[in-house]
Amino acid sequence: MSVSVIGGPKRESDLKIPGTEVRKIEKDLYEVFIGPQHPGSGHMRIIIRVDGDVIVEADPDMGYVHRTMEKLGEIRQYIKNIPLFERMAIQDACNVTVPYVLALEKILDIEPPQRAKYLRSLLCEINRIAAHLYGFGIFGVFIGHSTMYMWAFADREVMVELAEKLTGARLTHSYPIPGGARRDMPQDFPQAARKAARYMRRRLEEYRKIFLDNPVMKARMEGVGYIPKKLAAELGVVGPVARASGIKYDARYNDPYDAYDEVDFEIPVFEEGDALARAWVKVEEIKQSLRIIEQAVDWLESHTSEAPIHDKFWAKSPPLWKKVFEKEGRVKLLPMMATMKIPPGKAFARGETARGEIVYYVESTGDSIPYRVRIVSPSARNAIVFKYVVPGHRVMDLPTIYGSIDYFPPEADR
Amino acid sequence: MVEGLRFMKLSEEMVRVVIEKVKKELGDLVKSVEEGKGYISIKVPLNRLREAAVKLKNMGFDHVKSLTVTDYKKKGVFEVMYMASSYLDEELSRIIVSLTVEIDRNNPRMPSLSDIWTSVEFQEREVYEFFGIHFEGHPDLRPLLLVPDIADLKPLTKDFIVKEEPIFKS
Amino acid sequence: MAIEGVKAKEQGKVYVGNLDETAKRAKQLLIGRLKLGKAVDWATSFSLWPVHLTTSCCGCEFAAAWSPRFDGEQFGALPWVGPRQTNLIIIEGTVTRKMACAVKVTWDQMPAPKFAIAMGACALDGGIFYNSYNIVRPWEIIPIDVYIPGCPPRPESVARAIVDLQRSIRSKGIASKWVEEGVRPDKPLVAPKQDVCSWWRG
Numbered sequence: 040m041s042v043s044v045i046g047g048p049k050r051e052s053d054l055k056i057p058g059t060e061v062r063k064i065e066k067d068l069y070e071v072f073i074g075p076q077h078p079g080s081g082h083m084r085i086i087i088r089v090d091g092d093v094i095v096e097a098d099p100d101m102g103y104v105h106r107t108m109e110k111l112g113e114i115r116q117y118i119k120n121i122p123l124f125e126r127m128a129i130q131d132a133c134n135v136t137v138p139y140v141l142a143l144e145k146i147l148d149i150e151p152p153q154r155a156k157y158l159r160s161l162l163c164e165i166n167r168i169a170a171h172l173y174g175f176g177i178f179g180v181f182i183g184h185s186t187m188y189m190w191a192f193a194d195r196e197v198m199v200e201l202a203e204k205l206t207g208a209r210l211t212h213s214y215p216i217p218g219g220a221r222r223d224m225p226q227d228f229p230q231a232a233r234k235a236a237r238y239m240r241r242r243l244e245e246y247r248k249i250f251l252d253n254p255v256m257k258a259r260m261e262g263v264g265y266i267p268k269k270l271a272a273e274l275g276v277v278g279p280v281a282r283a284s285g286i287k288y289d290a291r292y293n294d295p296y297d298a299y300d301e302v303d304f305e306i307p308v309f310e311e312g313d314a315l316a317r318a319w320v321k322v323e324e325i326k327q328s329l330r331i332i333e334q335a336v337d338w339l340e341s342h343t344s345e346a347p348i349h350d351k352f353w354a355k356s357p358p359l360w361k362k363v364f365e366k367e368g369r370v371k372l373l374p375m376m377a378t379m380k381i382p383p384g385k386a387f388a389r390g391e392t393a394r395g396e397i398v399y400y401v402e403s404t405g406d407s408i409p410y411r412v413r414i415v416s417p418s419a420r421n422a423i424v425f426k427y428v429v430p431g432h433r434v435m436d437l438p439t440i441y442g443s444i445d446y447f448p449p450e451a452d453r
Numbered sequence: 454m455v456e457g458l459r460f461m462k463l464s465e466e467m468v469r470v471v472i473e474k475v476k477k478e479l480g481d482l483v484k485s486v487e488e489g490k491g492y493i494s495i496k497v498p499l500n501r502l503r504e505a506a507v508k509l510k511n512m513g514f515d516h517v518k519s520l521t522v523t524d525y526k527k528k529g530v531f532e533v534m535y536m537a538s539s540y541l542d543e544e545l546s547r548i549i550v551s552l553t554v555e556i557d558r559n560n561p562r563m564p565s566l567s568d569i570w571t572s573v574e575f576q577e578r579e580v581y582e583f584f585g586i587h588f589e590g591h592p593d594l595r596p597l598l599l600v601p602d603i604a605d606l607k608p609l610t611k612d613f614i615v616k617e618e619p620i621f622k623s
Numbered sequence: 624m625a626i627e628g629v630k631a632k633e634q635g636k637v638y639v640g641n642l643d644e645t646a647k648r649a650k651q652l653l654i655g656r657l658k659l660g661k662a663v664d665w666a667t668s669f670s671l672w673p674v675h676l677t678t679s680c681c682g683c684e685f686a687a688a689w690s691p692r693f694d695g696e697q698f699g700a701l702p703w704v705g706p707r708q709t710n711l712i713i714i715e716g717t718v719t720r721k722m723a724c725a726v727k728v729t730w731d732q733m734p735a736p737k738f739a740i741a742m743g744a745c746a747l748d749g750g751i752f753y754n755s756y757n758i759v760r761p762w763e764i765i766p767i768d769v770y771i772p773g774c775p776p777r778p779e780s781v782a783r784a785i786v787d788l789q790r791s792i793r794s795k796g797i798a799s800k801w802v803e804e805g806v807r808p809d810k811p812l813v814a815p816k817q818d819v820c821s822w823w824r825g
Contacts, residue, residue, distance in 0.1 A: 075725045076676045077705065082722070102598030104679055107755045109583075110608055114617050114754075123751055129775060130683045145490040173683065176690075192690030199687075210683060210775060272540040275516030275572025284538045293546045294463060357688045387491035387536065389518070389551060397537070401519045415519040415576070423575050449680040453599055598722050599757070600822035608756055616754050 048071030068095065073437070075103045082448035091378060092434045093101070099425040105452040112412040117143060121410065122213045125447040127416060128450040131212040131393050133162040135416070135450070138216055138390035141296055142401040143217040145386035153298075154339065155347035160233075160298040161215050161335040162205055164328040168239065169198040171321045174445040178318070179250070179443035182259050187250050194242050197235050203226055216376065219348030223368040236329045243322055251318055260315040264440035266428055267312060274427055275353035277417045278395020279324070280444050283309045283316035289392035299306045302334045316444035318344045321445075324393075346370060381405050392417055394445050418451035463547050468493065472550045478512055479505055491550040492536060499563060506535070506569045509564045514550060515543040519568075520576035521551075522584050526611040530555040531584060535566060535573065552602060556586070565591035583609035636653030665784060667710070667736060667798035668789035669699035674709040676729050679716030681743040681775045688778035695778075698785045706732040711788075714761045716775070717745035717752055723759045723819040730765045736801035738792075740784050741767045744774040766810045 067090060084100040093245040107126065112120050124139055126131045128270055137159060144151065151159075172195040179187025199209050206212040206222055212264035214221050266276065271284035281288055289306045291299040307323030309316040346353050346364050356373050363371045384406040389398045395417030421444050429440055472486055472493060484496040484503045493518040497505045514537040535552040539545035557564050565588035567574040573595060577588045582596035582604040596604040606613055640649075677685070689695040689702060703709050706729045720727055730739070744750030746761050747770055761767060768791070769784045792798050800808045 075722065076674070076729050077704070082677055082679070082682075101727070103719060104717070105598040105719055105721070106679075106717050106752050107608065107757050110613075110615060111752065114615055126680055126751060129680045142454045142491070144572075144630060173686075175684070189691050192687060193692055196687070196690065196692045209777060242574075268541075273571050275518070275570075281540065286542050287543065288546055293543075334681055385489055385549075387489065387519075389491075389549075396518070398519050400519060400534075400536070402523060411521075411523045413521040413523075415520060418519075419575070420572070423572065426574075427571070602822065603720065603757060606756070613756075615756060 040342060042255075044306060064449060067091070073099075077435070078334075082452075083446070085441075087429070087434070087437070089434060094430050094432055094434060094437065097425050097429040097437075099422050101422060101448065102119065106449075108453045109412055112414075113409060116377060116407050117379055117409060118216065118372070120409070121216065122211065124213050124414065125213060126449070127414070127453060128170070128392065128394075128447055130173045130209060131166050131450075133159065133166045133214050134392035134404045135397055136213070137163060137297065137389045138397055139401070139412075139414075140215045140217055141390065142386040142388035142399045143381060145388060145425050146384040146401065146403055147217060149218050149238075149349050149351055151219045151349055152345070153349060154342065154345055155349075156298040157335045157338050158205075158220045158222075158224065158303070158347050159215050161224075161332060161339070162202060162212065162220075163297070164331045164335070165198050165202050165205070167328050167393045168325050169195050169202070171256050171325055172198065174321065174393070174442075174447075175246075175250075175318075178227060178442035178445070182256070182440040184250065184253075184256060187246075190242070190246070190249070194239065197238060201228075201232060201235050206233060209387050216348070216370075216372070217379070218352050218434040219346075221370050221372070223344055223347055223370075224339050226367060229340050232332055232336045236333055239325065241328055242411070243325060245434075246322065251315070251322065258316065258349065259439055260318065260443070261313060263314045263432065263436050264317075264424075264428055264443055265311075265313045266424070267286050268310075270427070271312070274423050275420055276395075277420050278445075279317050279320040280346045280395065280421055280424065282307065283320045284312035285310040288396075289391045290396045294389055296388075298335065298338075298392060299331075302331050304328075304331050316447075317443045344368070347370070347418075348373075352376070378407050380405060381409075394418055394447060395421065414453055416453060418445075418447045419453070421446060422451055467544070467547060469560060471545065471550075474512070474540045475509075475550065479508055482508070489551070492551050494534075494553055496528055496553045502552070503564050503566065503569070504553050506566050509550065509552060510569055513539045513543055513545045515539050515570075516572040517576070518549065520580055522586065522609075524558070524581050524609070526558070526585065526610045529558045530585060531558055531561055533563065533586070534581075535570070537570065553623060561586040562589060563587075564573050564589050566592075567591055583607065585610070624664075635699050652663075660796060660803070661759075663736065663799040663802055664793050664796055668792040670789065671698070671700045671711040671715045671738065671785060672703045672709040673700060673711045673740075674706050674729060674733065675702050675704050675726065676712060677715055678718050678722050679743070679745065681745075683716035684775045684778050685715045685742065686782060688781040690778075693778040693782060695782060697749065697783070698782065698789065700785055707734065709733055709738065710735075710737045710762070712737070712765070712789075713740045713742055713781075714746045714767075716743040717750070717758050718761045718764070720759060720819070721757075721813075721822070723764055725766050726761065727815065727819050735805075736798040738788055739765050739767045740769045740771065740788065742771045742776055742781065742784070744772060746770070747772060750774055759817075759819070764813065764815050766807070768810070768815045782804060 068088050071087050088096040088097045089092045116211045121136050125136050128135050150214040172191040176191035203209050206214050254380050266284045268285040271281050292306050304327045307320055348370055352373050360371050381403040385402045387400050389396055397413045400413035405412045424444055482501050487494045498544050517537045519536040523532045533554050536549050538549045567577055578597040580586050581594055582599050585607045741761050752758050769788050771780050771784045
């Protein structure tokens, strides 16, 4: 093409102003950067390429909350790692630390007393409900249903209060320790727990009316982010995402730990595999968790109170510790735990958090600090969904998928 | 909703059955099969890793839970463990097998298994940035979590030392 | 403009208020009665809109602070999406090296007068991650007005921090001085020692 402008520049190259060159591309593909500052929970960037408004490629850019837990775990004492790993998902604190403690117990070759097992499971289920409600609230914000955020966060306070009553902290409980738990149940806890369970059941029915059976919400969720069973197994997704796709897998069932082999509950599994099914799995799981809470409280009430910690540690503890337990029902952190040396060995443990299965690999060389701790959190495993499931959807379906897999970046990045 | 399932703790018998199965299936590929705490360790030589992975996948171990790498500085090796399990086979889902290879610490290269197990793709990227292990044949080997100048330090190797305030030393 | 408005009114087509008259009345109302600066401070202190940038896990309690039980909206603060429409940033916990760039970019986009609250022990001085290789202290990147200790702080303390900030805006006249002079009189601007966005350009 020749350019001829009278009295103007004669050559084509003269027309170019530096920095304004127009680059030709093959197809109408545009790159859109979403995040890390975006409505919803934030902390993550997704780079998508769109053709029109259909996503053809998605690249999750993680690591905005990578706080180097695996490395810090290698230089801290075993007991100090519990509060450290808890920061991965503070609204799900007990669930993410229990498998670490299980791994240590496997190396130590001890089994916590029955009471400690029930106490841990009790807090785990309270945490699970709170985390699911948190997920619901964020999901509501994502797809423009502010009422769901308000309701879920208001009801989450009930569970947080319950956990506070049991452990003394709203979110960061640091409850499980190798060989037991930190505190016995307070006297007035069973009534509060039963009341909360009754309240929660009633509320779940209202959630169904306003959110899950709401025709507007159904239209946004149904068929969105469909993951077939085979693909789900191939991608290795976990938790409600896997169970919504028809995979019968729950670490509480497939590798029972704590009191889960004694209490009676069901694992809800759905076959649809879309965002709506994922929301339903969470609701059904809350119902089952309420059942476990009631059973655990019944068991704890009908059995006499004893220190919820293994005899190996408790027998050696100073008399003051026993006095504190009798008076307050609190197991003061044992002095021997601070410098506790774990015999050499490797152990692998898994547990089910609200978002799915978390696995820990702990290697000890006989020192008071671990040689290696490997953590793979549920959100880290679910992140692969963005790459393989999102393409093919429209841009406005992305928040629905993001919200429905309940991705929590601090947990994913560790 | 699918009906409630039966809860059962893992027994030694079940582990033994799977170990026998693995031994039969992999045959001469394996160096050793041991029962660890919470997993079954299968050691294979590096040049037969892919073969073993394909056979495990055909057995029903359809996803990888964790790609665990440990740095043994004194021995001069990285131990790479692919902790695989099953979703679709209920019996195998109770078991975790770790496909273990040792690679040279100074020349960390190994074949990628992300075309066999898609679930390992992001974890291989993670290992690449933290340990500098180069996975040959990986479709998209870039750092995942870290910014480039920190990824260059290879933070999870034992060469990288984090300062600790000397408040309490045992 | 006013004449045009009157003309149009005479023709019976459009209603335009008599601006001259309105300005005269407003002048009478405001001059000598209320200092405009005070009005600016008062208005700013009750419209602190935090931006939706969740840097870390303290976001759980941050979200709970705006839930029905703690009701952060009663202080005139509501988390909002776009940085261009907000004037408060709450750093929720740890800021990693990757996130530092996002914090800086978001802060630069917000219109003045703007304020910052650092929430949680990690935002103070690293907290439990004090020796991590991947974190930066938020005060190295942006000037912080109020620090909230705790790991994580309770939602009440978030509310407390907002009330504290409102008080200091009114008593020190921060917002009005900022509008007048274009700079913060009481706090120097922070220039990051390291280039936080180097990884992104490279």
